[in-house]
Amino acid sequence: MQYGICVASRPDDIDYVVEAERLGFSHAWLADSQMIWSDVYAMLALAAERTSTIQLGTGVAVAGTRLAPVTAAAIGTINQLAPGRTFCGIGTGNTAMRIMGHRPQRIAEFDEYLNVLRALLHGEEVEYTLNGQTAPITHLMPEDGFVRFDPAPPLYVSAFGPRAVDLAALHGDGLITSVPPDPAAVRSMRSVISERRSAHGRPTSRSDFPMATLTTIAVLEPGEAVDSDRVKQQVGAFAIAALHYSYEQLTQFGRRPPAHLADMWGDYVAAVEETPLERRHLRTHLGHNCWVIPEEERFITKELIERSCLVGTPDDLRRRVAELDDAGLDQIVLLPPLAAKEDVIAAVARELISPTPLER
Secondary structure, X not given: OEEXXXXXXXXXXXXXXXXXXXXXXXXXXXXOOOOOOOOHHHHHHHHHHHOOOOEEEEOOEEHXXXXXXXXXXXXXXXXXXXOOOEXXXXXXXXXXXXXXXXXXXXXHXXXXXXXXXXXXXOOOOEEEEEOOEEEEEOOOOHHHOOOOOOOOOOEEEEOOOHHHHHHHHHHOOEEXXXXXXXXXXXXXXXXXXXXXXXXXXXXXXXXXXXXXXXXXXXXXXXXXXXXXXXXXXXXXXXXXXXHHHHHHHHHHHOOOOOHHHHHHHHHXXXXXOOOOHHXXXXXXXXXXXXXXXXXXXXXXXHHHHHHHOEEEOHHHHHHHHHHHHHHOOOEEEEOOOHHHHHHHHHHHHHHHHOOOOOOO
């Protein structure tokens, strides 16, 4: 199992990426959400200069906010700074679009975007349509130090529903998702990916198409409860983000929330909808994966934690990670809150990545 970190892009946290590399984390996924975090490509450039082994990429870039050629040039620039250790994670904009009051990019548009982006990341020429006009495009000077597409940065497609997963299987070199940290859920997603890869005539082995999932981990102290105050501080922000997502799914697509949210759902919706509709998009994702706003702390329940995060003793976590590996998961990407992030990755490195404590 590989372990990565997802970083809420902020210049002050470059040292966090450096420390993750030292601790043995394989990937740093820097997040792209323009109305809550810093610019992801400025952050990646800083990280490229400060690191030497960790894989660096977007976690994930947003198709709806940058043209495909712009994204390709940005990733190609980072690949020039960190040759062979750059990747591109790309999605439709779950948060980045919704916090501006817009829906994520539509599937048909995402399909065309991925087709163009993949070709450009391989240094190829591709037909590109913009403002109703179609013309061939390719980067004209990749050999002159501006960008690097050799080796081609792997393309990880962010996908949750069946149509997006199909696009990941068609266009991607890997999948970044957020399935529950449960072997059955992982096995089901791996099965769908294999079926769709086969249907598109693509290789189906795990080595040809790695699968990463976003979650976070808390290592329990002896006798500690899953919902202790310390654990809530380490995983609460990620757990609450699941509520944010479920609310958006209901209001925009009519999808009912999962059954484990039933007891709290009415109170949660009432709290969110105290904000007028025309400003609600500015309220829904407050603190998104960085901290928990005070009025939402009461919704961090034991069941919500267990459904969205990996929490357990060191032995329990090692067993569960082995089960996820057996089910088809290749990488666990951690997204702890800002205040606890260093403690979280230190504990994961000590108990799951390195057999002995690392010395400074």
